[in-house]
Amino acid sequence: MARMKFLCDSERCIDCNGCVTACKNANETEWGIQRRRVVTLDDGEIGKEVSISVACMHCSDAPCMAVCPTNCFYPTEDGLILHNKDTCIGCGYCLYACPFGAPQFPKQGAFGARGKMDKCTFCAGGPEADPALEAQKYGANRLKDGKLPLCAEMCSTKALLAGDAQEVSDIFRERVVYRGHRNGAWGATQQEPGLSELARQAAELATDAARS
Amino acid sequence: MKYRKRNRGWFSLVALLLAGCLFSLPSVAQPQGGPPADARKELMQTLPGTTSDYWRNVQGGVTGTTSSRSPGAETLIMVQGEQWRNWRNHWVSPGGLIALGGSAAGILLFWLLVGPVKLEHPRTGRKIERWTRMDRTIHWYVASLFIILGFTGLMLLYAKWFLQPILPGGVWAAFMTAAKNIHNYLGPLFALGLLAMILKWIRHNAFNRVDLKWFAKGGGIVGKGHPQAGYLNGGEKVWFWIVTFVGLTVVISGLIADFPNFGQSRETMQITLLVHGIGALILMAASFGHIYIGTAGTEGAFEGMKTGYVDESWAKQHHDLWYHAVKDQAIDEAELEARKAGNSQTAANPTQAS
């Protein structure tokens, strides 16, 4: 079975927040819930600024799953980490364990009690047989229809890639090889000497990781 | 938490120390299996180009700007999450089991080998008031909440290992939702009770020379004869201070965790929850000792917190100094019955001589 992964090419991401908007639109998430976010580091510093789109990474050994007191997470055959909102008690432990800040909570109830956790499903819905209910609780199930996550599909620069880990890193490797030969084509790559070398290493890492 | 420790107060100390030692053992059971996920690996996969230098930055919690309002959204990666997972799953969870199991096993062993402390002299039938109605109300209020909170807390920590596999999904969800809500709503009520208890009893709990001798005699286990004791013996005072310090720690951390609406950071919550769990598990392990000493472990002790009155023989045996101070207030059983039947005017407050 394929192992699904995201890949964000920070050389390409332009902080347009298209992925964020696409996600919000595809999944009709509640007010205040943003499954994907773009983090811009060194904002405004020419040559240093870099933007990265982050959502749930669907970790291989997911910390959220390990700490959840009700065991509502489950891994799918595609290597996704989905969860069951019926069992979620809104304790927030997944948020405290997740390195990527992926779990989101609607504010609900007295004294700041959290509602049920929501996070990126890789547009694969959740454990609900009825499609209408599934859409209402978990958002779109595009994977079922043979479509890829909307955030990546809508990315205007194709910085954000989603799909089979192997394919995604192959695409990236190709890009890096291409960039490596014409360093000047990409503004940021000129700033650091030896970046093409680093990028090559990184591409290898990505391939390794995809194989693991 | 019952408030009697009588002679064997030392025992809760031993149980606590034992629990403490066991607690610090490396986790034997690793119920969650495998090493924690590697955020670095995940990041490299998602963001190829993550070099070692870059990772150092990221690991240091590099922040940027983002449009997300989610707490901590501006931080790219929070590696502490994995440390928290490790602490919680590989130390606190197994450690708690060892502490609770060790404490229970130790008490059982003690009970089998040494047995309960019997009254040395037959009951005289004359009763002395030891705990006023107010004392008892506070005690049982705190005790019942302690048990409910302890139970629901343990469920949040352990139930997924043994209850989930045997419950149907819907029941499991309802059970855990109830556990969480009960725990979160009763917590602040426990805090109030604990405060009242500390304020009500603190004046009896200053250590003095008598306590030193009491400790030297191990509460009656070392050497001959019972060590002297006033209204409260050294063991009871130790339990009081454990309840005060560990209890307040658990209460304060509990309140921070209970009200996430003050913008606490994830890192704050991680530490808070660890402190809360460790403190609560220590308290529970120690409370086993207290419960044993106050019930099966000491003949004649439980009636003090149940009825408010203890028998003269018991008072003399376990709290001789206090007994000598208040013995003139002893009343016949019949008189006590009459008093109780009359109305609850237990009026005079003979317990206060310490």
Ligand code: SF4
């Ligand atoms: S919620 Fe966080 S920890 Fe869980 S799979 Fe997603 S990124 Fe990993």
Ligand code: SF4
């Ligand atoms: S908030 Fe829900 S999903 Fe997250 S750890 Fe708690 S019960 Fe599990």
Ligand code: SF4
């Ligand atoms: S995969 Fe779907 S749910 Fe996840 S961030 Fe993209 S659009 Fe949102």
